[in-house]
Amino acid sequence: xxxxxxxxxxxxxxxxxxxxxxxxxxxxxxxxxxxxxxxxxxxxxxxxxxxxxxxxxxxxxxxxxxxxxxxxxxxxxxxxxxxxxxxxxxxxxxxxxxxxxxxxxxxxxxxxxxxxxxxxx
Amino acid sequence: xxxxxxxxxxxxxxxxxxxxxxxxxxxxxxxxxxxxxxxxxxxxxxxxxxxxxxxxxxxxxxxxxxxxxxxxxxxxxxxxxxxxxxxxxxxxxxxxxxxxxxxxxxxxxxxxxxxxxxxxxxxxxxxxxxxxxxxxxxxxxxxxxxxxxxxxxxxxxxxxxxxxxxxxxxxxxxxxxxxxxxxxxxxxxxxxxxxxxxxxxxxxxxxxxxxxxxxxxxxxxxxxxxxxxxxxxxxxxxxxxxxxxxxxxxxxxxxxxxxxxxxxxxxxxxxxxxxxxxxxxxxxxxxxxxxxxxxxxxxxxxxxxxxxxxxxxxxxxxxxxxxxxxxxxxxxxxxxxxxxxxxxxxxxxxxxxxxxxxxxxxxxxxxxxxxxxxxxxxxxxxxxxxxxxxxxxxxxxxxxxxxxxxxxxxxxxxxxxxxxxxxxxxxxxxxxxxxxxxxxxxxxxxxxxxxxxxxxxxxxxxxxxxxxxxxxxxxxxx
Numbered sequence: 182x183x184x185x186x187x188x189x190x191x192x193x194x195x196x197x198x199x200x201x202x203x204x205x206x207x208x209x210x211x212x213x214x215x216x217x218x219x220x221x222x223x224x225x226x227x228x229x230x231x232x233x234x235x236x237x238x239x240x241x242x243x244x245x246x247x248x249x250x251x252x253x254x255x256x257x258x259x260x261x262x263x264x265x266x267x268x269x270x271x272x273x274x275x276x277x278x279x280x281x282x283x284x285x286x287x288x289x290x291x292x293x294x295x296x297x298x299x300x301x302x
Numbered sequence: 303x304x305x306x307x308x309x310x311x312x313x314x315x316x317x318x319x320x321x322x323x324x325x326x327x328x329x330x331x332x333x334x335x336x337x338x339x340x341x342x343x344x345x346x347x348x349x350x351x352x353x354x355x356x357x358x359x360x361x362x363x364x365x366x367x368x369x370x371x372x373x374x375x376x377x378x379x380x381x382x383x384x385x386x387x388x389x390x391x392x393x394x395x396x397x398x399x400x401x402x403x404x405x406x407x408x409x410x411x412x413x414x415x416x417x418x419x420x421x422x423x424x425x426x427x428x429x430x431x432x433x434x435x436x437x438x439x440x441x442x443x444x445x446x447x448x449x450x451x452x453x454x455x456x457x458x459x460x461x462x463x464x465x466x467x468x469x470x471x472x473x474x475x476x477x478x479x480x481x482x483x484x485x486x487x488x489x490x491x492x493x494x495x496x497x498x499x500x501x502x503x504x505x506x507x508x509x510x511x512x513x514x515x516x517x518x519x520x521x522x523x524x525x526x527x528x529x530x531x532x533x534x535x536x537x538x539x540x541x542x543x544x545x546x547x548x549x550x551x552x553x554x555x556x557x558x559x560x561x562x563x564x565x566x567x568x569x570x571x572x573x574x575x576x577x578x579x580x581x582x583x584x585x586x587x588x589x590x591x592x593x594x595x596x597x598x599x600x601x602x603x604x605x606x607x608x609x610x611x612x613x614x615x616x617x618x619x620x621x622x623x624x625x626x627x628x629x630x631x632x633x634x635x636x637x638x639x640x641x642x643x644x645x646x647x648x649x650x651x652x653x654x655x656x657x658x659x660x661x662x663x664x665x666x667x668x669x670x671x672x673x674x675x676x677x678x679x680x681x682x683x684x685x686x687x688x689x690x691x692x693x694x695x696x697x698x699x700x701x702x703x704x705x706x707x708x709x710x711x712x713x714x715x716x717x718x719x720x721x722x723x724x725x726x727x728x729x730x731x732x733x734x735x736x737x738x739x740x741x742x743x744x745x746x747x748x749x750x751x752x753x754x755x756x757x758x759x760x761x762x763x764x765x766x767x768x769x770x771x772x773x774x775x776x777x778x779x780x
Contacts, residue, residue, distance in 0.1 A: 194572040198579060205584060236564075264567040266614070268625045285571035286607045289578045 183209040184301045187228040189219035189245065190262070191237050195285070199232060199262075202290050203297070216240025216248075223254045230301045232293075233279070235263040235270065246277035258300045262293065310542040311535075318534035556621055563614045570610065573603050605742075612745035615676075616728070619752045626673060626756060630666040633706055633777075634659050637699055640675060644682050652691040659699040667706060668780050669757055677753040678708065680746040681773050685712035687742070688735055693770075701779070708775045717765040725763055726751040734767060 186208045190196040196212060203210045211226060213219035217239040223231065235242035242261065249255055259279045263270070266284040274282045281296055577600045579585065581593065588596065618624045641657040648655040685695040693713040700707050717725060717732050724730045731744040754761045758778050765771035 192568060192572060195575065198572075198575050202579060202584060264564055264571055266567075266611070267618070286567050286574060286610070289582075290575050290584070291578075291582060 183207060184230065185209045185211060185226060185228040186230045186232060186297070186301070187211045187213065187219065187222055187226070188232045189213045189216065189237065189242070190232070190234045191215060192234070195234075198290065199293075202294065206294060206297075208297075208301075214238070216242065216245035219245055220248055223249060223257070224252065227254065228257060230297060231257055231259045232297075233259050233261050233263075235261060235265050235274070243273060243277060246274070246279065250278060260293075260296060260300065306546060310539055310546065313542060314535045314538035315531075317538040318531045321534050556617055559613070559617050563610050563617070566610045567607070570603060570607050574600070574607065577603065609743050609745070612743065612749060615749050616745060619749065624673070624752075624756070626670045628668045628670050631669050631671045631674075632664070632666050633669075633708070634664055634699055636671055636675060637678070637697060637708065640678055640682065641697055644679075644686065647683075648686050648695065651686050651689060653686050653689045653693045653695055655686070656694070656696045657699075658696065660701065664699075664701055664706075665779065667777060669777065670753075673753045674757065677750040678710070678775070680750045681710040681775075684746060685710050685714065685771075685773075688712070688738075689714040704779045706777045706779060708777070709772055710775075711770065711772045713770040716767040716769055716771055717763065718767050719765075722763065722765065726761070 186203050188196060188199050188203070188210060190199060190212075191214050196214075200210045200212060211222050211228060213222050215238045219231075219233070219237075220240065222228070233242050233245060237245070240248070242263065246259065249257075255278065261274045261279045261282045262285060263274075263282070264285050266287065271282045271284075280300060283293060283296065577596055580588065581596055581600060615624070637657060637659070641655060644655060682695070682697065689695060689712050694711075695713075696709075696711040698707075698709040698711065715734050715738065718734060721730075721732050725732075726747050728748045729744040730747070731742060735742065751761055754775055754777075758780070760776045762774050762776075763771055764774075
């Protein structure tokens, strides 16, 4: 059965690329535009991997991570994919339990796919 | 905000007080102006005090005049001499005896009285004018001497006594002025039965004035001090407000720039990912031409990404929050990895890339690997980008005594000699590379120098225009 990946990303273009690319790689993809929707999808569908943006409407990425911390969803690997590239942001993301932190402008879609494969197989 | 304002006021007041106490001598030139005002104030006080004094003065004057009257009333008859003696002794118990005898002048006009003091028995001559029948006070009475004789003590207290007759002519006393008008209190009283005026002048105000000098000085100091403290507090506050505003502006600027940089990154990242998936043929194969032009777009976009990164880095460097983390690092390994990462770019630019290091194992050194990597990347990127096809780039690592020396040598366009001194300043781009239209923003070397400085190292450049450059980074072994 195809692995489920949840993409929480507010930028429409970026989300479309991610979804297309992941589908092409054979994953089943769920989409959320904000942290709130993302959290609901997480608890309802229990995906195998979460790709998370930080600057999000309603509930931002850091808040999302804090929310899932004390649920069974905390075992799901999270890959942060953000435009925030400062050391403080990266450290904070990893501290909150993310497996990896990717700065969008510094990585390519193939870099991301490599990391996705490494995390969900 | 309000707390900051409160702190500013406290700081300003403290600063003002410290300034005042450490610079009291500053006030002296200003005292003269205030002195005039203070003088008026002091005279006013003196006048009020003297109203009271006038009362006492008049009382004393009445006593004096009674005495004068007593003397004047002395009978010119020989029999009256005893009365004078008696009266004199009554008033002056310190005298043992007093006797009045005629002087050498016509005995019918004057008596001379030798007076003996009780204690030392010295003789004091008191000339007492006496008049026989038909006496005319105006012509014969020398009252100044009478007064002086009978009330030395009182005279001492009163300053000066003048006596005028009914027509205002001076009968007794000096006419010399004692001091500036207004400073001497005067009182007059009529001597009953004669129509004479006794005028007593009391230098009382002068005495008061002297007393008030201290008060005046204190008042001046307090007034001037207060004025100065006020001025200083105000200026200190102003200065601190400016500093606070400056800080707030700076903070706002940084936040704005950081936000701007982030906002710029968002579309750049989307563009990058879109183009990259096209180039990776995710959405189907491209023709050679399509690929060529897309690659150009991708390159331009990458340069924009780098510019935004550089701007963000500069903001953080200038704010002093670049966040250095020093760890013991194997420099050879770091450089090896870095050079490997640049192989692709070198190949594309048709530049040969070498890495040379001594065979001996090198000790680890405390650096921030991420930042150092950023700095050396900049140098390598420049060396490749500003090179010629078939050019060479050589990276050299060696340990000399207690220093590591990393040299990046290229065969590129070089740097004009007269522009070498501006090499590490922000936004500097040499004339020759501007002409070549090689992309760049002149931020790289500024960042590099900052990073190397922060490592306690040095960076130097040697260059010959058209032949190439060598950038040497020296890091201390620590």
